[in-house]
Amino acid sequence: MTAMTSTIQPRTTAARWPIRVHCAGAVFLGVIGFGHELALHIFNGADVAGEEVINELSRNTTTALFEGGREVTVFGLNTGYSVGMGLFGFLFPMLAVVAARTAPGLIARWSLFNWICVAAAGGTFWISCLYFPELIVTFAGLSTLCYAAVLVAGPRPSTE
Template structure:
């Protein structure tokens, strides 16, 4: 009788203990920027200054059509929609990253595409913050970028063993 043996490949991950915590921190920081934006600007922003009121009134009266024959929207509506949408997207990006890594820790393997996208997203927010946002957003997005970059370059290493 001939014996047939099969060897199953199992994968394991050698991990730097700090990688998951640092990656979580980066995601939480980006999510916090989105949440803070929604709360500070749209939920609890307070009264606008007279100059802001004048701009709001003018932008509410200025309409545009983004698609020929489409619905007319005011510049105020577009600005508000973009602002709320980006705040929501920032908050949810952080949550999706956290939940994804909790469900599949191998996503934060060194040099992974997932990590690369997180670095690029955080660096993009940092660049935009440098150009247009106040100092707290610059600092928080810089820290998030550093967190993701550290895990991307020096984090866990995926190893295949037999």
Template sequence: MTPPTTHTGTSARWAAPVHMAGATLIGLIGAVHLLVVHIFNGPDSAGEEVVDELSRRTPTALFDGDRRVSVFDLNTGYSVGMGLLGLLFGVLVISAVRAAPQLIARWSLFNLGCVVAAGGLCCIAALYFPLPVIVLSGIATLCFAAVLIAGPIEQR
């Protein structure tokens, strides 16, 4: 039976705050999205009102074929769900690292998953979202990538 993995104290000092910063940025994107788009959004423009009305009147069948919702409902649900997932991704990553700091090791699957999640968000942001989301997700990706590539080496 192998003993639990540990990290050297000096090499891990910078990795945890950098990793936490990346998680915080992704969580912040999700929280701000929920606040700005779904809670404190102002009135829609005339063009947005037209699109909203058309999408409210356009029903679509879900996969089971039984339940029908509007395109507006689907778009709203996807948007709220993605904002919530972004927020909870940050919370989950921070909680995991606080409970198990050995997750932050060079080339760990955990770090790779964080890089892929943040990098995927950055790519989507570059295609569809405003500049602040692109910048924040890019910085988060760099934070996770730095830990993945140059973080502490796992010792057994």
């Protein structure tokens, strides 16, 4: 009787922390976008008197973004920007999570995908430092740190 040797190679398991940290970064950004939509466009109460004056002025002031283009009110333009950015802030993280789960190879050290995630979170962090309350700054900063950790210390791209 001859001894049989196994031809099954040991399976290596990939580290799970990069996808978890990537998803955590996405959650922080998603909370900002979702919270923005809820707080400013769904459950926003009545404006104070000073805001009402500004709202009335902006509803009566029109502008065209391009010469000969469609005229819109400043209020409508501001509201559109706000809703659009809140929606982007909510949907970009969802897209980042779905992409990473569908194609785990995207979560690799120094990948373009990770650079884009860091840029989105870092840009949000920078803007929030300039204009937004501390909670938004904190969430955007944590998101940036999560994405940056995966960018710098994530798994090396496979050469298979």
